[in-house]
Amino acid sequence: MKLFSSSKFSRGFISTLAAAGALAVLVSASSALAAGIDANAKALAKLDDDWAAAAAKRDVDRVASFYAEDAIAYPPNEPMAVGRAAAKKVWASYFADPTFKISWKTTHARVSKSGELGFTAGTYEDSFKGPDGKVVTEQGKYVCTWMKQKDGSWKAIHDIWNADNK
Secondary structure (H helix, E strand, C coil): CCCCCHHHHHHHHHHHHHHHHHHHHHHHHHHHHHHHHHHHHHHHHHHHHHHHHHHHCCCHHHHHHCEEEEEEEECCCCCCEECHHHHHHHHHHHHCCCCCEEEEEEEEEEECCCCCEEEEEEEEEEEEECCCCCEEEEEEEEEEEEEECCCCCEEEEEEEEEECCC
């Protein structure tokens, strides 16, 4: 017993091939477009990774150097820190605790078509000894807006992070 007539099978097979071909063209066009964006986004992601490495080493001067002079940091459960010096004080207060550790991973990065603004976003984990002496571990997320400076470097202009757990 034949389940498909040869003409129905041929039409279905040709339709499937045509759909697969159209999908392949769309995917390759999307990949080409993404490749143009990816180079700039990868540069921001690399910068964000360098920033995370400085934080892991507890290098407050290096951490602060990623901020623009007029940047605003939005630390969790604290007032906004306006300016690079204020952001540096936030990080210095974290690093003053010898048990404090932090790491983050960039999961998203993008640069505007103009090439002047970009963002990075991702997840972080920090830990420190709580008031009861037990280690507290937090996982959270962050978004950072970057602006290209006159000298061509990128600096963070808005940096916000908060924990997932309460």
